[in-house]
Amino acid sequence: MKILLVNDDGITAPGLAALKEAVQGRGEITVIAPQQQRSGMSHAITIDQPLRLRSVEQGFTVTGTPVDCVIMAMRGLDLEPDFVLSGINHGANLGTDVLYSGTVAAAVEGVLNGVRSIALSLAGSSSFLPTATQVARELLFEEPGFLLRPELIPASGVLNINIPALPRERIKGVRYTRLGVRRYDGMVQRRQDPWGSDYYWLGGIPGTLESNELEIDVAAVDQGYVSITPLQFDLTDYRALERLRSLG
Ligand code: MN
Numbered sequence: 001m002k003i004l005l006v007n008d009d010g011i012t013a014p015g016l017a018a019l020k021e022a023v024q025g026r027g028e029i030t031v032i033a034p035q036q037q038r039s040g041m042s043h044a045i046t047i048d049q050p051l052r053l054r055s056v057e058q059g060f061t062v063t064g065t066p067v068d069c070v071i072m073a074m075r076g077l078d079l080e081p082d083f084v085l086s087g088i089n090h091g092a093n094l095g096t097d098v099l100y101s102g103t104v105a106a107a108v109e110g111v112l113n114g115v116r117s118i119a120l121s122l123a124g125s126s127s128f129l130p131t132a133t134q135v136a137r138e139l140l141f142e143e144p145g146f147l148l149r150p151e152l153i154p155a156s157g158v159l160n161i162n163i164p165a166l167p168r169e170r171i172k173g174v175r176y177t178r179l180g181v182r183r184y185d186g187m188v189q190r191r192q193d194p195w196g197s198d199y200y201w202l203g204g205i206p207g208t209l210e211s212n213e214l215e216i217d218v219a220a221v222d223q224g225y226v227s228i229t230p231l232q233f234d235l236t237d238y239r240a241l242e243r244l245r246s247l248g
Pocket of ligand 1: 008009038039040089090102103
């Protein structure tokens with residue numbers, strides 16, 4: 001089994017090492033990751049400057065985005081992996097945040113290249129990465145064993161897995177979920193530099209949940225479950241399409 005590992009937090013991120021540990025000894029592993037932290041890049045690609053590919057201790061590193069990394073692996077290095085695994089991201093990728101996520105986008109790029117792909121995120125402190133490694137190993141190779149049962153991974157989308165930041169014994173189980181909505185309090189923060197000019201930080205803290213339904217990814221993780229959402233990148237709104245077509 002050939003597995004390509006990628007992330008959006010950069011080649012030195014502890015989450016990438018944790019993911020490598022989860023798949024260690026299970027196949028032929030190749031690591032490719034951005035040289036720097038590139039979270040929030042979504043599906044961006046670099047087309048206005050050259051890319052450098054370097055071989056380093058952890059694997060290959062690219063001076064570009066997460067999606068650049070997957071493109072370089074498949075079209076530059078001509079790798080033909082059986083699976084792309086993206087993560088383990090530092091922080092959750094839940095609800096509408098998947099639209100900003102470089103972690104999810106790297107997995108989607110795997111699918112666009114015909115490879116079944118999974119995105120993994122740890123919804124909190126990296127001190128729980130050992131737990132996330134263990135949970136990832138279980139999900140991938142034991143129960144349900146996604147890499148041994150690839151038919152469970154969508155062929156035209158990705159599995160988006162979010163692991164709660166809890167000790168293993170406090171994780172209640174797995175929920176198969178749909179995407180919720182995530183809103184942030186204080187999304188734009190204005191501050192002043194030492195010379196009195198305004199500058200801004202985007203970000204903020206996730207707002208309160210609108211629902212406790214465990215069918216929704218945000219709620220499932222909040223209540224201590226691993227959330228697994230199958231995503232598709234066909235963004236067509238079929239109901240709206242029908243309405244428009246009915247205009248004749
Ligand atoms: Mn990230």
